[in-house]
Amino acid sequence: MTNHALIATGLTKRFGGVTAVNDVSISLPRGQVTALLGPNGAGKTTVFNLMTGRIKPDAGGVEYLGEDISHTSVARRARLGIGRTFQDVRLFPELTVLENAAVYAQEPVAQSLLRTILTPSTLWRENHRASTHAMQALEYVGMDAAKNRLARDLSYAEQKLVSIARLLAMSSDVLLLDEPASGVDDTGRATLTALLRRIADSGRAVCLVEHNLDVVRAVGDSVVFIAEGRVVAEGAPSEIFASRALAEIYFGTLK
Amino acid sequence: MSSVLLDILALTAIYSIVTLGQNVITGYAGVFSVAQAAIFGIGAFTYSGLDLLAGTTNVFVVLPAAAAIGALISGLIAAVALRVQGDFLVVASFGLQLVIIQVAYNWQAVSGGGAGAFGLSAPVLFGHAVTGIPQWLALILVIAGAIYAITTWVVRAPFGRLLRAMRDDDSAVQAAGFDSRKLRLSAFVFGGSIAAIAGALYAGYQGVAQTGDFGVATSITLLAAVIIGGSGSLLGSILGAFLFVGAPRLMNLVAVPDNLTGPIQQLAFGMLVIAVVGVLPGGLASLLNRTVRRGSGRTSTTVAGDST
Numbered sequence: 001m002t003n004h005a006l007i008a009t010g011l012t013k014r015f016g017g018v019t020a021v022n023d024v025s026i027s028l029p030r031g032q033v034t035a036l037l038g039p040n041g042a043g044k045t046t047v048f049n050l051m052t053g054r055i056k057p058d059a060g061g062v063e064y065l066g067e068d069i070s071h072t073s074v075a076r077r078a079r080l081g082i083g084r085t086f087q088d089v090r091l092f093p094e095l096t097v098l099e100n101a102a103v104y105a106q107e108p109v110a111q112s113l114l115r116t117i118l119t120p121s122t123l124w125r126e127n128h129r130a131s132t133h134a135m136q137a138l139e140y141v142g143m144d145a146a147k148n149r150l151a152r153d154l155s156y157a158e159q160k161l162v163s164i165a166r167l168l169a170m171s172s173d174v175l176l177l178d179e180p181a182s183g184v185d186d187t188g189r190a191t192l193t194a195l196l197r198r199i200a201d202s203g204r205a206v207c208l209v210e211h212n213l214d215v216v217r218a219v220g221d222s223v224v225f226i227a228e229g230r231v232v233a234e235g236a237p238s239e240i241f242a243s244r245a246l247a248e249i250y251f252g253t254l255k
Numbered sequence: 256m257s258s259v260l261l262d263i264l265a266l267t268a269i270y271s272i273v274t275l276g277q278n279v280i281t282g283y284a285g286v287f288s289v290a291q292a293a294i295f296g297i298g299a300f301t302y303s304g305l306d307l308l309a310g311t312t313n314v315f316v317v318l319p320a321a322a323a324i325g326a327l328i329s330g331l332i333a334a335v336a337l338r339v340q341g342d343f344l345v346v347a348s349f350g351l352q353l354v355i356i357q358v359a360y361n362w363q364a365v366s367g368g369g370a371g372a373f374g375l376s377a378p379v380l381f382g383h384a385v386t387g388i389p390q391w392l393a394l395i396l397v398i399a400g401a402i403y404a405i406t407t408w409v410v411r412a413p414f415g416r417l418l419r420a421m422r423d424d425d426s427a428v429q430a431a432g433f434d435s436r437k438l439r440l441s442a443f444v445f446g447g448s449i450a451a452i453a454g455a456l457y458a459g460y461q462g463v464a465q466t467g468d469f470g471v472a473t474s475i476t477l478l479a480a481v482i483i484g485g486s487g488s489l490l491g492s493i494l495g496a497f498l499f500v501g502a503p504r505l506m507n508l509v510a511v512p513d514n515l516t517g518p519i520q521q522l523a524f525g526m527l528v529i530a531v532v533g534v535l536p537g538g539l540a541s542l543l544n545r546t547v548r549r550g551s552g553r554t555s556t557t558v559a560g561d562s563t
Contacts, residue, residue, distance in 0.1 A: 052430070078432035086430075092423035095416070102413075103420045104431045110413035111433050113441040117405065123412050130413060170431060 003030045005205040006082065006174045010060035011050045013043075020046045022229040023060070028174060028205040033196055035208045035216045037240065038226035039250055044209040045087060047226070048176050052084050053077050064174070079108070083172030085163040087179050087209075093152035097143060097162055100151050101134035102127075105169035130169075137169035138162075141195055157188035164195065174205045181215045193219045217241065225249075259508065261388045265460060267493075267501040268392075268399040270477075272453035274484065274492040275406050276446035277477045282486035283410055284442035285422030288336065288348040289474040293355035294329050294447045296469025297321075298454020303372040303464040304365040312378045312459065314385075318398070321455035322448040328355070329447020333440045352474055360466045371465025378459040391460055398456065402449050407489055409445060418442055419487070483531050485540025494539040498527070 004027040013021040021043045028034050036044045049055045051062055053074045061070035064080055072080075083104075091100050109115055109126055116123050138144040141161045146154065151162065160180055167175050180196070181189050189212070196219045200206045210216050216223060216237055223240040225233040227249050233240060240246055277291045298321040305320060306312050332355075336347040359366045366372055377384040378394070385394055409415055421428045421435050428435050458464040476499050484495025506520045535541050 054426075073434075074429045075432045075434050078430055084430055086427070090424045090427040092420045092427065094423055095420060099416055099420075103416060103428070106413050106417070106431070106433075108432070111417055111438055111441070113409070113414060113445055116409055116412045116414040120408060120412070123414070127413050166431070 004028060005030050005065065006051065007063045008047070008051055008060065009063070011047065011057050011062075012059040013046055013050060013055065014058050020229050021050060021057075024226070024229070024231055025060075026207075026224055026231070028207050030173075030203050030205050031200055032221040033200045033206045033208065033219050035210055035220040035223045035237070036226055037210070037213075037216060037223050037250070042226045043229040044226055045178060046229075048084055048178055048207075048209065051176060052082060078170065078172075081171070081173035082176070083167035083170050083174065084176040085160075085167065085178055085180065087182075089156075089159045089163050091151035091154070091159050091162055091166075094150065096148050096150055097138065097154070098131065098134055098147040100162055101137050101165050101169040102130045104166040105130040105133040105137070134165075134169045137165040140168055141165045142191070157184045157192075160184060160188075160192070161195070164199075168199070172204070175199065175207070177206065177208045177210075179209055179211065181210055181212045189215060213241070258388050261392050263501050263504045265388065265392050265395050266504070267497050268395045269453050269457050269460070270480070270500040271493045271496040272399050272402050272456075273450045274477055274480045274496040275402065275489060276448075276450040276453075278446075278481045278484075278486070278489065278492045279406065279410065279418070280442050280446040281478060281481050282488070282492075283415060283418040283422065284439050285418075286337070286439055286442065287345050287478070288332070288443070289345060289471070289478055290329075290332050290336070290348040290352040290355070291446070291450055291477045292469045292471070292473035293352045294325050294332075294450040295454040295457070295473065295477075296356060296359060296464075296466065297328050298325050298451030298456075299458035299464040299469065300359050300362075300365050300372075300454075301325075301451065302455040302458035303367075303375055306375050307372060308364060312376045314378045314380045314394075317378060317455050317459070318452050321451040325451020325454070326444045326448035329443045329450070330440060332447070333443035337436065337439055337443075349471065349474075352471055356466050356469060359469075366464065366466055369466075371463050371467070372458075373463050375458060375462045375464065377462075385459075395456055395460065398452065402452065403489065403493075406445075406449070410489065414438075414441070479528070483528060483538055485538025488538065488540035490543065491538045491540030498539070 006028045008024065008026045011021055011024045024047055036047060038044055050057050053072060061068060063069065064082060069077055069080065092103065107126060135144060138147055141164055143158065143161050143165055146158065151159065154162065181192055184192060193215055196206055220237045223235060223237050224231055225240055225246055233243065233246055273291060273295045280286050280288050301321040301324050302317050305317050332348065332351050336344050336351060339347055360368060377386050385391055417428065417433055417438055421438055425435050480495030480499045481492060483498060485491025503520060503524060531539060
């Protein structure tokens with residue numbers, strides 16, 4: 001039985017005369033880590049942006065749990081359960097680690113000024129609930145001890161863990177992670193791969209854009225190889241890594 | 256205390272409310288709007304309009320009316336100005352500030368045109384006219400205190416956390432499932448409604464509402480008060496309002512020959528502002544918690560592998 005949380009079909013995006021993403025179809029199964037691999041500029045981040053609604057496709061659509069979400073906003077898709085991190089992390093630097101996660105744990109009522117003023121007790125409880133939820137997410141990624149530090153004082157590896165904790169705090173069902181291992185040292189990478197495995201095993205769908213092949217090999221269940229905006233190969237990491245043709249595309253022509 | 260000092264206290268309290276509103280918009284939501292004085296003015300003209308046209312200065316009518324009209328107009332300003340960003344937003348809000356004051360200027364029945372609306376009635380509270388500085392001060396301080404308490408809650412509640420998060424990174428707030436445009440609009444509605452309440456108090460207290468008090472210079476002063484006081488610190492807004500409104504009036508009390516007062520005051524004041532901007536990037540409020548934060552430093556320090 002296929003158990004796909006998110007299915008993207010025929011995604012196409014043109015910027016001016018350049019077709020950045022060309023008829024890309026990707027299904028993200030629950031319980032698995034899918035890695036998007038490909039040379040720089042292949043269109044991997046653009047695929048994420050299309051899946052999250054940050055940019056609108058020229059053709060193609062996105063289904064989540066069987067529902068067409070092609071025309072919904074970024075915020076709506078996040079509410080439905082599609083969470084994403086950014087290549088440049090984008091924590092809130094002047095907020096503490098706990099607050100960073102709590103923002104993602106907050107229910108929509110938090111953005112109502114009227115409810116904040118007229119029903120303070122509801123918002124007080126919401127604050128407490130969000131903080132508790134955020135704390136659990138930080139414990140899950142091992143960043144609970146840093147809860148009171150400002151995000152701007154964290155190391156890069158720590159920031160990446162907090163960015164993943166934010167998605168867990170939001171109870172995301174699909175996690176789109178944009179280069180989670182870049183700029184992270186060996187120890188940090190081991191922690192990260194173990195964490196990604198644990199998240200996938202909990203029944204969520206995880207999708208990585210990742211340049212570090214060791215990470216893809218360690219944690220990827222399947223690889224989607226993208227070049228020049230097209231899916232050129234799909235399969236298990238061992239199959240993809242065995243292909244000389246793909247290696248040439250990835251590393252440039254080998255002597 | 257002499258009535259002069261009470262007067263300074265009353266004016267500082269009124270301007271503190273307007274500065275708090277500007278701080279929610281600028282210090283928390285991160286929007287550099289220079290239209291706050293126009294909303295302050297709308298509150299004053301709501302007072303004069305209700306007095307001159309409807310014959311009422313009942314506190315329970317004029318203050319809610321000012322809050323509602325201020326919220327509405329500030330929301331409209333946001334809806335227009337927030338279509339653009341950065342420098343363009345500053346210029347757009349500046350234009351709206353000019354338009355609003357020009358419309359008020361021409362609505363002579365309410366604003367009295369260039370001369371201003373003079374001889375306004377005192378506000379009525381439970382059937383009694385509020386007259387005399389002590390009574391006034393009590394009314395202003397109670398309202399300012401209530402607004403300070405509400406604002407404190409708003410910025411500490413999940414709503415305020417979202418505003419600060421949005422100031423830091425807009426796209427990450429959207430990725431968290433929130434509508435950042437609506438959040439910014441809400442900040443304007445809140446900041447505008449309390450500014451207009453302050454404006455109604457101001458007109459009632461002075462007995463005058465004139466467009467000259469609510470011009471571009473006042474808007475810039477309010478923005479400066481937020482930054483000098485401490486962006487994102489509510490206590491800082493009160494310090495900022497005191498520095499720009501209370502301190503110059505206090506300096507007037509110092510016995511200096513009249514022909515020197517003006518130049519000395521301006522000089523001392525200008526130097527103080529430059530000193531604060533140069534030495535205290537966190538504003539005056541950062542003096543208060545300086546000892547607490549001294550150790551943390553401003554650079555992003557890396558604590559080697561203690562959490563992985």
